[in-house]
Amino acid sequence: MEIIENSKLTVVGAGSVGSSVAYAALIRGSARHVALYDIATEKVDAEVLDLAHGTQFTGSSDIIGGSDISVAAGSHVVVITAGAKQNPGQTRIELAEVNAGIIRRMMPELLAVAPNAVYVIVTNPCDVLTVIAQEETGLPPERIFASGTVLDTSRLRWKLGQRAGVSTASVHAHIIGEHGDTEFPLWSRATIGTVPILEWETADHPRFTLDELEEIAVDVRDAAYKVIQGKGATNYAIGLSSARIVEAILSDEHAVMPVSTVLRDFHGLDGVALSVPSIVSAAGAVPIRNTSFSEHELGLLRQSADALTAAAASLRP
Numbered sequence: 001m002e003i004i005e006n007s008k009l010t011v012v013g014a015g016s017v018g019s020s021v022a023y024a025a026l027i028r029g030s031a032r033h034v035a036l037y038d039i040a041t042e043k044v045d046a047e048v049l050d051l052a053h054g055t056q057f058t059g060s061s062d063i064i065g066g067s068d069i070s071v072a073a074g075s076h077v078v079v080i081t082a083g084a085k086q087n088p089g090q091t092r093i094e095l096a097e098v099n100a101g102i103i104r105r106m107m108p109e110l111l112a113v114a115p116n117a118v119y120v121i122v123t124n125p126c127d128v129l130t131v132i133a134q135e136e137t138g139l140p141p142e143r144i145f146a147s148g149t150v151l152d153t154s155r156l157r158w159k160l161g162q163r164a165g166v167s168t169a170s171v172h173a174h175i176i177g178e179h180g181d182t183e184f185p186l187w188s189r190a191t192i193g194t195v196p197i198l199e200w201e202t203a204d205h206p207r208f209t210l211d212e213l214e215e216i217a218v219d220v221r222d223a224a225y226k227v228i229q230g231k232g233a234t235n236y237a238i239g240l241s242s243a244r245i246v247e248a249i250l251s252d253e254h255a256v257m258p259v260s261t262v263l264r265d266f267h268g269l270d271g272v273a274l275s276v277p278s279i280v281s282a283a284g285a286v287p288i289r290n291t292s293f294s295e296h297e298l299g300l301l302r303q304s305a306d307a308l309t310a311a312a313a314s315l316r317p
Contacts, residue, residue, distance in 0.1 A: 007031045011078075013038055015038075017122060018038070021243060034063045037068075088232075100128070126147060127178055127273040141263075145260055148275030149174070156185055159216050160190075163205070171190075174190075175275070178275075182307050185213070248280040256278070269301070274301065
């Protein structure tokens with residue numbers, strides 16, 4: 001992996017998610033320099049110290065942090081995890097009001113010290129907050145986007161791989177739309193290897209049924225709620241998936257990932273942030289315009305857009 005020379009990642013928020021992003025980035029060597037910023041001085045200092053103590057064993061050896069925004073100066077990528085966390089039984093949209101206020105206050109401060117960074121929003125509801133952040137900053141949509149359904153897609157591929165008896169890496173399927181309750185799999189383009197999902201079978205693994213695929217989709221959609229109910233937060237997988245997005249940016253990979261950008265004339269959708277297959281590189285994220293959908297999937301995408309448009313409208317001053 002060839003990352004930008006002297007690259008710097010700043011993670012905003014030292015809670016369970018932010019600390020996991022920083023940890024994953026360190027052990028994967030996602031960036032040459034990693035910074036962790038949080039307004040809670042004692043908490044962020046402790047997390048940075050704990051991470052620093054392990055740098056003999058990590059892929060990247062430089063970790064700094066603190067409660068002064070200057071720690072983010074010169075960042076190439078800023079991953080935002082700060083905000084109220086999702087409680088058991090609470091939807092991502094219910095988090096929107098308090099976290100929108102945090103984003104509005106924070107973005108001008110971050111831009112002042114890291115004006116050239118690509119910004120990745122992980123804080124939920126990430127799609128709604130991406131629209132607010134893009135409007136607040138005026139940044140081009142490709143430079144401020146959400147982690148979106150990259151993690152949801154990993155959850156889907158893991159479940160399909162288990163059921164089909166193949167490695168997760170051999171499953172080619174995407175979760176599309178909202179990172180939340182209206183997300184859905186792009187079944188019409190899903191394959192295992194080169195075999196369409198409904199045609200896959202081996203001696204030990206019979207064909208999927210439509211009911212089975214629907215059950216898998218529901219399990220993926222509700223996976224975060226299950227984890228939150230049991231341990232209070234999701235952190236390891238989102239840390240890893242966020243580090244992977246950072247690598248695609250800093251390595252200028254042009255990797256295809258279902259991140260969430262503010263869409264412009266995408267299958268008739270405008271001004272709403274939704275996850276669709278996008279090319280992620282040093283320039284940011286650009287939706288792949290010729291992504292094809294079935295008529296049913298287009299309807300689901302529009303339903304997702306309608307839900308998020310209404311949520312974003314309710315948060316505007």
